[in-house]
Amino acid sequence: MRILVVEDERKIAEFLKKGLKAEGYAVDTAADGEEGRFLAGTQDYDLIILDLRLPKMDGLTLCRTLRAEKYGGPILMLTARDTVKDKILGLDSGADDYLTKPFDFEELLARVRALLRKRGAAEPTRLQADDLVLDLLAHTVERGAKPIALTPKEFSLLEYLMRNAGAVVSRAMIAEHVWDIHFDSFTNVIDVSVNHLRSKVDRDFPKKLIHTVRGRGYVLKA
Numbered sequence: 001m002r003i004l005v006v007e008d009e010r011k012i013a014e015f016l017k018k019g020l021k022a023e024g025y026a027v028d029t030a031a032d033g034e035e036g037r038f039l040a041g042t043q044d045y046d047l048i049i050l051d052l053r054l055p056k057m058d059g060l061t062l063c064r065t066l067r068a069e070k071y072g073g074p075i076l077m078l079t080a081r082d083t084v085k086d087k088i089l090g091l092d093s094g095a096d097d098y099l100t101k102p103f104d105f106e107e108l109l110a111r112v113r114a115l116l117r118k119r120g121a122a123e124p125t126r127l128q129a130d131d132l133v134l135d136l137l138a139h140t141v142e143r144g145a146k147p148i149a150l151t152p153k154e155f156s157l158l159e160y161l162m163r164n165a166g167a168v169v170s171r172a173m174i175a176e177h178v179w180d181i182h183f184d185s186f187t188n189v190i191d192v193s194v195n196h197l198r199s200k201v202d203r204d205f206p207k208k209l210i211h212t213v214r215g216r217g218y219v220l221k222a
Contacts, residue, residue: 001024001025001046001047001156002025002026002028002043002045002176002177003020003045003046003047003048003112004029004030004039004043004045004047004048005020005027005029005030005048005049006030006033006035006036006048006050006051006054006059007030007049007051007054008032008051008053008054008055012101013029013031016108017029019105019109020112021152023109024155024156025112026156026178028043031055032056033054033055033056033061034057036048036050036054036057037057037062037066040066040069043176044176045071045073046074046116047073047075047076047116047119048066048074048075049075049076049078049108049112050095051077051078051079052077052081052086053079059079060089060090060093063090063093063094063095064093067093067094074097074115074116074119075095075096075097076096076111076115077095077098077099078099078101079098079099080100081100096118097111097114097115125137127159127162127163127165128162129162129209129220129221131143131144131205132162134155134159141155143205144205146204148200149200150197153178153193154193154196157174158197158201158220160174160177161218161219164220165221166219166220166221167219168213168216168217168219169218169219170217171191171217173217174217174218194210194212197210198210207222209221209222
């Protein structure tokens, strides 16, 4: 899952980015409304966290603009204002939820998960390929009923491969959906991460599921 945080207070933006990345999300940040609009229009985000008071384009205007430009993902609005009128304005502008500063990070995470579940309500909560099972709600992975411990980034990488099971995904596709906009595509981080994941998922099993397609990328298939 990829999230855009539009927040002009640098410390808050970095705090959110660090916390969300620790949970396995790919996170980009924008420091003003115009940059937020540009990124939302050129990148694919599963959710946007949007501050109400932003330079260049305020949060309400940006929210309305994003909806007018057909962004269909959930928007969580952050603000220091806590009046009913302000909440109504935020929701009427197109936001799906509203969180008042200061907030508890665990509550923000819960709201993010709820919004993403709502968006993907028709999608399965468990992904399976052969005897490999990934549970999106419990955040667990098993193969042949044997638990597999993954880092948050490995979990996100495996989720992306399983959602695209049978299809070859390029390194550029993995970078876009699992890492963030600042990812250096000239490093071998993706190859190293896939190898680490493969060692955990395939090493102790005769049937290998994660395959390299030379010159194209990777594919997960039974």
